[in-house]
Amino acid sequence: MNTSTKLTVVLLLVVVSITSLKAQDGLLQQKNWLAANSSSDLLKASYASNTSWEEKQAMVSEEWQPTPAPAPHIDKYYPRRGTDNFINVYVGLNNYLEDDKIPSSNSLYSLDPINSWYLGLNLDNxxxxxxxxxxxxxxGFSWQEYGYQNTRTRIDKGDNSITFYEEMDISGRKSKMTVSYLNVHMVPTFSFGRYRSFRVGFGMFAGYRIYSQVKYKYDDVDGNKQKDKYKDNYYINQFRYGFRGTIGWDFFDLFFNYEITELFEDDVTAPRLNPISFGVIF
Known part of the structure; x- marks a missing residue:
């Protein structure tokens, strides 16, 4: 099961759970209403011996109405006091900077932005x-894919070194590195107003690498489709930290991450790359 499929399953489970809880809440409200009104003339009439089952249900349904849920407002997200918590999904794109610039498209490790996804699932407060x-x-957790623009790009892990090279005798279809992290963040945020407010924040985040791999899809010299997958640390930094910025209004929020730590370990001969990520918070 790939990363996108796993995330879809998690989201479906969250939706099903919320729907189930709403249904149970409706049944509980109806039960409580029946208990409180068991002596009412309407209820007695609805259960008279000469009343059909359909008529009983209709009379009770007309009298009982579920208590409407309160309209969502900004106080549920930014409370007047205390702490509010919720689950957020982060969807965005990845890239990295080399000497404060995005690597040239001629570089073997330059990325295809559309195929370099950031997916995150957070318990935020x-x-x-x-x-x-x-x-x-x-x-929370994040899965970050670095899809190389040159689909024949390969990564060689040598003795304390990382080398990017091009495999010439194939027809490349996809070449990418995937890294997943356990993350924490603390972002001081200003929220201006109670309802549908504009907000902006700037702070720090840190992460611990829990998984990494490279994956290649290609056609070999005989035209046969092949897929190779290699799990390894590839001298990727075990710990990372950096700056996080957020900006939002009403239910819409954007995030931006800049990693102070480089992608590869400092004492390894490798390109000096600082990852960046940006996207939408749902």
């Missing part, structure tokens, strides 16, 4: 500090 100041903090 917002704590009111003072006035418009809040602390956005939380933890």
């Amino acid at each position: 917002v704590t009111h500090v003072l006035g418009p100041l809040y602390l956005d903090w939380g933890f």
Whole structure:
């Protein structure tokens, strides 16, 4: 099961759980109403011996109405006091900077932005500090794919070195590196106003690498489709940290991550790359 499929399954389970809870809440409200109104003239009439089952149900349904859920507002996201928590999904794109610039398209490790996805699942919290100041903090997982623009790009892990080279005798279809992390973040945020408010935050995040691999899809010299997958650390930094910025309005939020630590370990001969990620928070 690939990363996208896993995330889809998680989201479906969350939706099913919410739907089930809403249905159970409706049944509980109806049960409580029946208990509170068991002596009412309407209820007695609805259960008279000469009343059919369909008529009983119709009379009860007309009398009982579920309590409407409160309309969503910004206080559920940025509370007046205390802490509110929720599950967020992060969807975006990855790239990296080399000497403060995106690598040239002629480079073997330059990325195809459309095939370099960032997917995250977080338990996020917002704590009111003072006035418009809040602390956005939380933890979660992220899956980051670095899809190389040259689909014949290969990675060679040598003795304390990482080398990118091009495999010439194939027809490449996909070449990518995938890295997953366990992350934490703390972002001081200003929220201006109670309802549909504009907000902006800037803080730090850190991560611990838990998985990494490279994957190649290609046609060999005989035209047969092949797929290779290699799991290894590839001298990717075990720990990372960097800056995180967020900006939002109403239910819409954007995030931007810049890693101070480089992708590969400092004492390894490898390209010096600082990953960046940006996207939407759902």
